[in-house]
Amino acid sequence: MSVASVIVDVPAKQTDRAFDYAIPEKWTTVIQPGMRVVVPFGPRKVQGFVIEIKTESEFSKLKKIQSILDISPVLNKELLDIGFWLTKTTLCYTISAFQAMLPAALKAKYEKEIIISDHNKQNELTSQIQSWFQNRNVVLWEEIEKSDDVQLFQKEIQRGLLEVSYKVKDRANRKLIRQVEPAVSEDEMKIYVDGLPKNAVKQMELVNHFISNPKPISAKELLQIIATTDSSIKALVSKGILKETKLEVYRDPFEDKYFKRTSPFELSQEQETAIKPILDCVEAEKHDVFLMYGVTGSGKTEVYLQAIDAVLKNGKEAIVLVPEISLTPQMVNRFKGRFGSQVAVLHSGLSAGEKYDEWRKIHRKEVKLVVGARSAIFAPFENLGIIIIDEEHESSYKQEDNPRYHARDVAIYRGKYHNCPIVLGSATPTLESFARASKQVYKLLTLRKRMNERDLPAVEVIDMREELRNGNRSMFSGLLYEKLQEKLENGEQIVLFLNKRGYSSFVMCRDCGYVMNCPHCDISLTYHRSNQRLKCHYCGFEEPLPKECPECNSEYIRFFGTGTQKVEEELSKILPEARVIRMDVDTTSRKGSHEKLLTEFGEGRADILLGTQMIAKGLDFPNVTLVGVLTADTMLHLPDFRAAEKTFQLLTQVSGRAGRHELPGEVIIQTYTPEHYSITLASQHDFDQFYLNEMMVRKSHAYPPFYYLTLVTVSHQELTKVVSITEKITSFLRMQLSESAIILGPVASPIPRINDRYRYQCMIKYKHEPNLTIALKTVIERYQQEISQNQLTLSIDLNPYMLM
DNA sequence: AGCACGCCGACT
DNA sequence: GTCGGCGTGCTC
Numbered sequence: 001m002s003v004a005s006v007i008v009d010v011p012a013k014q015t016d017r018a019f020d021y022a023i024p025e026k027w028t029t030v031i032q033p034g035m036r037v038v039v040p041f042g043p044r045k046v047q048g049f050v051i052e053i054k055t056e057s058e059f060s061k062l063k064k065i066q067s068i069l070d071i072s073p074v075l076n077k078e079l080l081d082i083g084f085w086l087t088k089t090t091l092c093y094t095i096s097a098f099q100a101m102l103p104a105a106l107k108a109k110y111e112k113e114i115i116i117s118d119h120n121k122q123n124e125l126t127s128q129i130q131s132w133f134q135n136r137n138v139v140l141w142e143e144i145e146k147s148d149d150v151q152l153f154q155k156e157i158q159r160g161l162l163e164v165s166y167k168v169k170d171r172a173n174r175k176l177i178r179q180v181e182p183a184v185s186e187d188e189m190k191i192y193v194d195g196l197p198k199n200a201v202k203q204m205e206l207v208n209h210f211i212s213n214p215k216p217i218s219a220k221e222l223l224q225i226i227a228t229t230d231s232s233i234k235a236l237v238s239k240g241i242l243k244e245t246k247l248e249v250y251r252d253p254f255e256d257k258y259f260k261r262t263s264p265f266e267l268s269q270e271q272e273t274a275i276k277p278i279l280d281c282v283e284a285e286k287h288d289v290f291l292m293y294g295v296t297g298s299g300k301t302e303v304y305l306q307a308i309d310a311v312l313k314n315g316k317e318a319i320v321l322v323p324e325i326s327l328t329p330q331m332v333n334r335f336k337g338r339f340g341s342q343v344a345v346l347h348s349g350l351s352a353g354e355k356y357d358e359w360r361k362i363h364r365k366e367v368k369l370v371v372g373a374r375s376a377i378f379a380p381f382e383n384l385g386i387i388i389i390d391e392e393h394e395s396s397y398k399q400e401d402n403p404r405y406h407a408r409d410v411a412i413y414r415g416k417y418h419n420c421p422i423v424l425g426s427a428t429p430t431l432e433s434f435a436r437a438s439k440q441v442y443k444l445l446t447l448r449k450r451m452n453e454r455d456l457p458a459v460e461v462i463d464m465r466e467e468l469r470n471g472n473r474s475m476f477s478g479l480l481y482e483k484l485q486e487k488l489e490n491g492e493q494i495v496l497f498l499n500k501r502g503y504s505s506f507v508m509c510r511d512c513g514y515v516m517n518c519p520h521c522d523i524s525l526t527y528h529r530s531n532q533r534l535k536c537h538y539c540g541f542e543e544p545l546p547k548e549c550p551e552c553n554s555e556y557i558r559f560f561g562t563g564t565q566k567v568e569e570e571l572s573k574i575l576p577e578a579r580v581i582r583m584d585v586d587t588t589s590r591k592g593s594h595e596k597l598l599t600e601f602g603e604g605r606a607d608i609l610l611g612t613q614m615i616a617k618g619l620d621f622p623n624v625t626l627v628g629v630l631t632a633d634t635m636l637h638l639p640d641f642r643a644a645e646k647t648f649q650l651l652t653q654v655s656g657r658a659g660r661h662e663l664p665g666e667v668i669i670q671t672y673t674p675e676h677y678s679i680t681l682a683s684q685h686d687f688d689q690f691y692l693n694e695m696m697v698r699k700s701h702a703y704p705p706f707y708y709l710t711l712v713t714v715s716h717q718e719l720t721k722v723v724s725i726t727e728k729i730t731s732f733l734r735m736q737l738s739e740s741a742i743i744l745g746p747v748a749s750p751i752p753r754i755n756d757r758y759r760y761q762c763m764i765k766y767k768h769e770p771n772l773t774i775a776l777k778t779v780i781e782r783y784q785q786e787i788s789q790n791q792l793t794l795s796i797d798l799n800p801y802m803l804m
Numbered sequence: 805a806g807c808a809c810g811c812c813g814a815c816t
Numbered sequence: 817g818t819c820g821g822c823g824t825g826c827t828c
Contacts, residue, residue: 006828010805019828042827043807059828788805789823 002028003057004065006048007094008041009108013784016093019048020057022064031065034073034080036106038066044166047108049098051080069170074102074363076382078417085413091776091796092403100403101378104171105356111167112141114153117160125161128152138165172356176246180233181216183243192241202232207241216245259336264309265302274445278307281421282314282385289412291392291437292425294447295685296656297454300425303447304388305338307423308369312342316385316420317368321407323394324348324373325614329595335371346372346379374399377407377414384418387411392424392433393649398801406799408433427656427687428649431698434691435705457627457658457665459683463674464631475570480628480668488578488607492625492663496571496610497654498564499634507534507545511554516546522753527559539755564610567630571608583611616653625665627658632671632679639750640803641703644678648690651682702742704799707765710772711800712779713749715757715793725792726760729779733764736775741766750804757793763803773798 002023008015021039023031031037031050039048040063047069075083079101086097099107115138116122122130129152132139141164144153156162182189193207205226217225219233226232236242267275274292281288294300308318322331324347335343344358344367361367362379370379374397377387389397389411397407408424415422424433424442437444450456462477472478487494506524507516516525518536525534527545535542549557564584571580581601588594594614601609602621609615609624629651636647651669658665671679681690699706712729716722726746734743745762752759766772776796786792 003828008827010827012805014825015805015827021828039828041806044827046805046827057828062828 001056002031003054003062004031004037004050005052005054006037006039006050006065007098008039009047009095009099010041011093011095013093013780013788016087016095018051020054020059020062022062023053024064027065027068031068032073033077034075036069036074036108038069038108038168039063040066043164044110044112045168046110047168049075049080049095072363074106074380076380078382078414079378079380081417082378082410082413086403086405086410088773089409090403090405090798091773091780097403100375100399100405103352103356103359105352105359106170106172109169109171111169113138113165113167114141114144114157115163115165117163121161125156126152129156129162171352175249175353175357177249178219179216179245179247180219180222180237180242181245182210182214183237183240186211186214189241192239202226202228203236206232206236210242216247218247219244259333259340261340262334262337264306264338265299267302267306268299268449268451270447270449271299271303274447275303275306277443277445278303278386278421278423279310282307282310285419287415287419287421289415289422289424289436289442290445291429291433291442292423292445292447293429293434293437293687294425294427294445295450295456296427296652297450298427298447299451300390300447301334304390304423304425305334307386307388307421308339311385311420312339312368314385316383317379317381318370318385319376319379319381319387319411320369320371321376321387321389321397321411322371322373323391323396325394325396325616328598328619330598330620332371335369339369342368344370344372344379346370346376348373374407377410384414385420386423387415387420388423388425390425392426393428393430393645395646395801398799400802404797404800406801428652429687431645431691431694432705435695455664456685457655457667459655459667459669459685461632461674461679461683462668462670464670464672474574475567475630475670476574477668477670480670481574483626483666483668484575484578484608484628487626488575490625493601493604493606493621493623494608494626494628495615495619495621495624495654495657496567496608496628496630497615498567498610498612498630499632499650507557507559509549509551509554510556510558512549512552514549514551514557516550516557520753520756521751523751529563529565538751564612567610571610578608579606580608580610581606583609583615588614613650615657616650619657621657623663624658625663627654627665627667629654629667629669629671632669633673633676636673636676636678641698641701642801644676644694644697647676648678648682648687648694651679652685652687655682655685702765707742707767708769708798709800710764710766710776711797711803712745712762712764712776713759713795713797714746714761715754715759715795716791717757719758721792722758722760725783726762730762732779732782733762733775736771736778737764737766737769738771741769 004021004023005018006021007018031053033050033052035050037048037050038045045066075098083094083097083101086092087094116133128149144150153162157164189207189211193204196204209226233242237244278290292300304320311318332345344361346355346358362370362381370376389408399405411422433442436442460479462479464477467477484494507527516534517523518525518539518541520541521536521538523536523538525536528535532545533542534545546557548555564582568580568582571578581597583597587597600606604623632651636643655667658667669679669683673679677693678690698704714722714726714729723746730743730745737743742765743762746760749759749761780794783792783794787794
């Protein structure tokens with residue numbers, strides 16, 4: 001007998017294992033590991049992934065696989081293995097790992113329907129139920145649940161007159177276009193045209209089109225050429241003169257876009273030196289991890305492009321990961337321009353259907369290269385020749401929910417599997433990667449010179465406390481204001497950067513200092529100007545802005561914190577003639593608006609580009625000569641050991657936007673902590689010194705890269721319960737782990753309460769703890785009951801990036 | 805996760 | 817007595 005081991009789509013501890021199913025005779029040769037199937041599971045039907053084909057099962061009474069969802073496996077052997085590896089290393093469910101590797105369109109949709117069991121007894125149903133079934137055979141349970149008839153239905157189900165039917169629906173819908181072509185020979189068409197009555201002008205035109213042009217044509221195009229309606233085509237189809245066919249097409253998110261083909265540039269000496277070891281590695285089919293450390297504007301992308309070119313010439317495939325935020329059309333153009341239709345692009349801006357189509361191009365081997373955000377690391381290539389991770393330090397490569405994987409780790413896993421190089425590129429590598437490069441675990445490649453030998457921009461650090469003392473209470477320092485005027489006069493462009501991360505527009509009473517907090521979370525509410533309301537970013541709580549302070553009834557309650565809107569307002573006051581483009585979540589939420597605004601700025605239709613994080617990287621505008629950072633230190637005070645590193649990275653990235661071409665660039669950094677090394681060293685473009693400095697800090701505080709981290713966060717409605725459970729977990733881990741592990745806690749999370757649930761943490765710092773995952777699994781099992789009762793949540797993050 | 809089964813309290 | 821509350825345990 002043929003048996004399939006199936007991982008079912010039920011993300012729960014108890015079902016996180018394989019279930020065996022009998023393979024019906026007709027499918028014994030069809031079903032393969034990695035295919036999606038529908039299986040009966042208890043009383044319902046669920047989707048599942050076949051992971052193994054066996055000849056027998058320990059389980060005696062097997063149910064049969066109900067249906068097959070794929071013609072060929074959606075997960076190959078390698079991806080199945082990656083799924084198991086993720087389950088093990090991130091402590092997630094296997095099904096969650098599988099689902100993370102596939103486009104959302106392949107996730108099943110479940111529907112529960114009610115059908116009439118026996119139509120002969122239909123009249124026995126109450127009239128109320130009968131009215132539901134007027135002119136239809138099935139009723140969706142979802143509809144019933146919304147009505148008041150739930151109990152009536154349950155009664156009839158119990159009497160056996162109605163039946164529940166469980167449906168598993170594939171979301172994956174392929175886009176089809178209607179094509180029209182002749183169904184008869186040319187001669188027959190001519191005869192038909194001659195026999196047509198005089199008033200059938202459109203039919204005649206249509207047939208004449210096919211007489212001179214018998215190729216299939218899309219209905220849409222045909223209607224345009226002939227200027228007629230569907231009815232005339234339909235008439236000809238029903239007479240058997242034409243026939244309609246459906247053709248599957250891909251939704252092309254880059255339709256209507258023309259990509260100018262580019263050819264390789266000549267590499268500089270430095271670039272040559274950097275690419276050589278990568279190319280050697282490609283030729284030798286050897287796995288190695290390269291860290292390409294290159295200052296902003298040093299031409300890393302050209303090195304990627306040429307390395308990819310070599311890989312594609314060898315008949316292999318390539319993956320390029322780019323942070324979501326810099327997956328701009330500019331970036332995509334560079335790859336599409338060089339490799340044309342061999343490129344698939346995967347990013348969150350695409351619709352589910354578009355993502356699925358791009359994924360299918362990869363799956364069917366129609367493309368050789370994928371450029372995408374984090375999840376593109378799971379591209380189902382089978383002959384990988386290189387993986388490139390650009391802006392290696394970006395935290396968006398770490399997924400913040402289950403499976404909590406880091407794309408870099410997956411890349412290295414795949415690199416070992418395919419014996420191919422991994423290239424991590426950055427102007428500001430993570431300390432983890434740079435430390436590994438220093439220890440020769442990764443091979444370091446350095447690009448110190450900017451292309452065209454352009455100097456890095458001059459950076460001026462402005463002490464905003466000093467400005468305040470001198471009576472300047474605006475958000476622009478004297479120097480920045482001066483420079484703004486100067487650049488405007490010269491007709492040059494300016495980028496103003498507002499670092500909003502960890503800093504929101506909170507509302508405070510100026511008399512008593514009372515800050516409006518969320519009643520369910522220990523975090524300040526954010527003021528949303530668009531609807532004059534206060535909103536909690538964690539639980540969604542909303543309330544109108546109060547007229548007076550709830551604490552002291554003062555009227556002087558106002559919002560603090562500088563939003564882009566406020567900067568824009570102030571700009572219009574001090575520089576009314578400046579044309580400003582504001583880019584933030586509000587102005588870029590509509591699809592394509594991001595690109596539109598950038599094009600506008602690029603074409604010189606504005607003087608100042610004002611924005612948040614999203615303008616920090618990847619942008620390259622020749623006319624930008626001034627970059628202003630309004631508040632450099634807003635995230636320096638976050639409770640995160642990477643705060644200094646992130647500040648340094650951001651300032652370096654932003655400064656890199658200035659003077660990339662002929663005109664020299666200037667950068668002004670405004671800060672309240674000008675003495676902080678992350679700010680001074682960023683202003684001196686001194687990564688090496690920053691690295692040394694920060695390494696000392698990390699060493700003395702036992703943080704990565706000297707120690708690994710694992711963060712356990714416990715949450716519960718009752719404070720006492722959270723504290724005692726976290727306490728128990730902490731002491732249990734102390735017992736299980738070695739002496740050298742540092743176990744901190746229990747302590748309250750940086751956000752101690754979210755959605756009325758208290759949050760406590762335990763942090764584990766360690767160098768080598770083979771027992772850690774086993775110990776953590778034991779912890780999960782011990783509290784399983786309370787977790788499933790939904791009172792307790794336990795989140796375990798191995799190598800966390802967010803400590804909140 | 806769902807869903808059935810089963811064991812207790814409060815109703816016609 | 818039975819309806820329905822939720823706690824418990826199973827799903828090949």
